[in-house]
Amino acid sequence: MWLALYLSVCFLFQRIHYLSLEFYMGRTLQNTMINLGLQNACDEAIYQLGLDLEELEDIEEDAGLGNGGLGRLAACFLDSMASLGLAAYGYGIRYEFGIFNQKITNGWQVEEADDWLRYGNPWEKARPEYMLPVHFYGRVAHTHEGPKWVDTQVVLAMPYDTPVPGYKNNTVNTMRLWSAKAPNDFNLQEFNVGDYIQAVLDRNLAENISRVLYPNDNFFEGKELRLKQEYFVVAATLQDIIRRFKSSKFGCRDPMRTSFETFHEKVAIQLNDTHPALAIPELMRILLDIERLDWEKAWEITTKTCAYTNHTVLPEALERWPVYMFEKLLPRHLQIIYEINQRHLDRVAVLYPGDSDRLRRMSLIEEGDPKRINMAHLCVVGSHAVNGVARIHSDIVKTTVFKDFCDIEPEKFQNKTNGITPRRWLLLCNPGLADIIAEKIGEDFLTDLFQLKKLLDFVNDEMFIRDVAKVKQENKLKFAACLESEYKVKINPESIFDIHVKRIHEYKRQLLNCLHVITLYNRIKKEPNKKFVPRTVMIGGKAAPGYHMAKMIIKLFTSVGEVVNHDPVVGDRLKVIFLENYRVSLAEKVIPAADLSQQISTAGTEASGTGNMKFMLNGALTIGTMDGANVEMAEEAGEENLFIFGMRVEDVEAMDKKGYNAREYYERLPELKQAMDQISTGFFSPKEPELFKDVVNMLMNHDRFKVFADYEAYISCQEKVNELYRNPKEWTKKVIRNIAASGKFSSDRTIAEYAREIWGVEPSDVKIPPPNEPRE
Secondary structure (H helix, E strand, O other): OHHHHHHHHHHHOOEEEEEOOOEEEEOOHHHHHHHOOOHHHHHHHHHHOOOOHHHHHHHOOOEEEOOOHHHHHHHHHHHHHHHOOOOEEEEEEOOOEOOOEEEEEOOEEEEEOOOOOOOOOOOOEEOHHHOEEEEEOOEEEEEOOEEEEEOOEEEEEEEEEEEEEOOOOOOEEEEEEEEEEOOOOOOOOHHHOOOHHHHHHOHHHHHHHHOEOOOOOOOOOOOHHHHHHHHHHHHHHHHHHHHHHHHOOOOOOOOOOOOOOOHHHHEEEEEEOOOOOOHHHHHHHHHHHHOOOOHHHHHHHHHHHEEEEOOOOOHHHOOEEEHHHHHHHOHHHHHHHHHHHHHHHHHHHHHOOOOHHHHHHHOOEEOOOOOEEEHHHHHHHHOOEEEEOOHHHHHHHHHOOOHHHHHHOHHHEEEOOOOEOHHHHHHHOOHHHHHHHHHHHOOHHHOOHHHHHHHHHHOOOHHHHHHHHHHHHHHHHHHHHHHHHHHOOOOOOOOEEEEEEOOOOHHHOHHHHHHHHHHHHHHHHHOOOOOOOOEEEEEEOOOOOOOHHHHHHHHHHHHHHHHHHOOOOOHHHEEEEEEOOOOHHHHHHHHHHOOEEEEOOOOOOOOOOOHHHHHHHOOOEEEEOOOOOHHHHHHHHOHHHOEEOOOOHHHHHHHHHHOOOHHHHHHHOHHHHHHHHHHHHOOOOOOOOOOOHHHHHHHHHOOOOOOHHHHHHHHHHHHHHHHHHOOHHHHHHHHHHHHHOHHHHEHHHHHHHHHHHHHOOOOOOOOOOOOOOOOO
16 A cells, blocks of 8 residues: 555656766666665674675775766765655666776876676666667658657667666666667568578667766767767657656546646656757657647647756866757758757847857857857757856856847756765765764764754864764775775875766866975975875876876876885875776765865866765765865855865956966966976976876966966965875864764755755655565
């Protein structure tokens, strides 16, 4: 009876469908045990078998179906949606090969294929009974019934379901990932007569769609295979949603629901960036061509159903697909996009008569050679809500990239500051810290992170200060042992663990960190007898395989490490380590051990960041710019409890107007000049003095992200870090204030806001009775 009641309740309310090309899930075993409340029982059972649960957990492959922040956010959101009792589905692609494994060879990144399914995946269940056809190519025939998309090639979408358990609430949602399969008659039509063998081999062409994740973070690569992936996930998902909508009665007596009148009341679709933007023209195509609705009704349903999350304002990351690709691959969708654009521009023309420049700026189609479709504009026009992912980012979205759209429909634009799941990012990865928090304030903080505020009562409690410092030291020792066994490097566990882990990108400014390391090194060499606060600087992250500058940044950092780590004068006062193959499972080890978290992007470039939140929750202090969610972290904890430095967004804008002159800083700051001269003359690459000329040239002549402009402020801010670290008690007090202020950054809070303000549903803390409880 309970189950029937729960299912009928789910059918009555909105179902959420989170569409994403990436779900960076990491490992599943420990998370599942925690959410089901089984960890201690399993631990005991495994122990009695003479096995070690941690060793078992380390065997599991990461599900690396994402690049970085965007994909990991989707994973945190799935956890929160289940934990808040929302009827939600994650929809994506079951990539055969996820994000590449990174090897460092002679200081260079080398990519290896991530064959994560080699030994199978115990968490997924194939659902061949729900397999669906997806169409490509073909042409549009104009029939007496209206346009028809005909002569298409068909690829089958096979769903694989992975359960997503909520935290101790007996709710289990589903992540459904699609895998491409060739139909049995693929390429065996009349034109292929006689070449049966080749036809069977050609099945690979269809199945390549779900073969591999594109490894770009914040960069658009306009390849046909990628467009196929984007349409594949959208077409399969929408058929699935509509099938479920039609077969759920919602109190209607017909055997099959035929009216779409209430579709948007029962179905919410959230687009995670523009990658699933084709959901908008695809839903229109289904409603127009198959369900035979008129344009106005179809458009009303589509816009009320879809909502769009923007993740970046970097121009190189925005998706702009060439029209010729659509003509070939998705001809009917191109017609629909043209019609959407025409009606949209007609509306703008009425509001702004004679303003042709505004029409050009707001068009979905960008003129040029080739003509391109601006997918962000399609998303804004086709959604009822558009959100950024941190307050500063949402403001930038409204005042720059989508200003014209915001002028017309300001109510459409919202902010939803990102969050992280405290189950994985505190309880799972840092049980020692979770324990001492629970001793002080109980365990409810795991589902209501705002309760961490209660820790402010203990900021001067000597015992608690000692416990927090002790947990951190234990985590550092454990990570140091892990580094010693993995990388054969010995590090000083008394040193500041200074950690900078994220994708390698110019805007994230790993180069600024690198310049600080060189400056520290030069200071030690200059005054070898002076007392320095010891540091271990660790950088980790993957570079997109085609991103030359990012790969050079890795090589520079490893080369600096070679010199620093082998200089006997330096000893263990400074160590430089590149963390190979940074991924979710490594993050779970490194974040709890961090003292200092580096979040140093140029103001206005990092949409939000979520690593920043993980470090804050795990007792690291942040050195950062006023960018992304750092702004709100400083607001919550008090700016005096973070190490904030550098230009604000207004300063960056002013500098853009005036012009940024790198040489001016180079001439004025002797330590910066020394560091740059060492890089450019081959001090760190004696065998190839010219090795880093591209890096030097970029920094000196065309650095979009103004590294030198923040160098001086960064160095002096790092001196404040050293100063505070000399006073362990005061350092730990700041740590406690940070942990106490991190409640806002739970993805439970983020998802509750999406639910109430975009999807129109109320989260629930009802715990469904377990299946073993007797039914009424």
